[in-house]
Amino acid sequence: MCGVMDAVFKALADESRRKLLDQLHKSNGQTLGELCEHLDMTRQAVTKHLLLLEAANLVAVVWRGREKLHYLNPVPLQEIYGRWVEKYERHRLRALGDLKKGLEQNQPNQKKG
């Protein structure tokens, strides 16, 4: 699903879109009108950015009657975290674990020597 991750990084590579996500993080489930209130952008620009965020699955849309509500969807961010942060951290933690084990195993020998 390479294309999916491309869409996520592309969506995140823009300050306005990151601001929109921050806005939803502060208050989840906002309408377009509510989002526009806090941003120095035209309604058309916000709509365009929201569509890109939706395409990247970073924003989930729920219809309540005639209202379209936008929710921050953190699942793709979790996938990025899993691939680009957690995976490398795990290696570092394992390296530290091995270092600790190695040092503790060496201790008796050092005492002997």
Place this chain on the structure above:
Amino acid sequence: MEKSEFVYVTYIRTTPEKLWQALTDVKFMKQYWFGVQCHCDWKAGSSWKLVYDDGRVADIGEVVEVDPPRRLVIKWRNEWKPELKAEGHSRCTFDLEPWTGAVKLTVTHVIDRAQSKFIEAVSGGWPKVLSNLKSLLESGTVALTEMYKSNDARTQGGQAAGS
């Protein structure tokens, strides 16, 4: 009415039937739900429970709606953290929709109170559980084996979905 709500969406390359099974087969659930055991017979009105390995009950509730392989609704309350338990019942809905070679899974977790600590707590866990579920169904292995980096997962606040 005041409420707190989170909506999670993930697209999984599988069939609605397989995803439904993954959401309701308690043995399978344990693999992507960080070892937490679910007890439920998936009939409307039946009790539902999430239990830690050591036997402590994480969450309890009731099945509200079962419509395989489309919709599952659970009435859900945290059981072991007093401040979360005090917030009362939340409602968790799983919606499955076929989506060009995949299934769109939407998890909506809502409680009738503003600034809910419970919803805040589960919001840390759902992305991890769903990301694990996606990996397990698509590649046969989970992405994460521990919910939190440290060993004291439980001190961080909670149950399987992360409260």
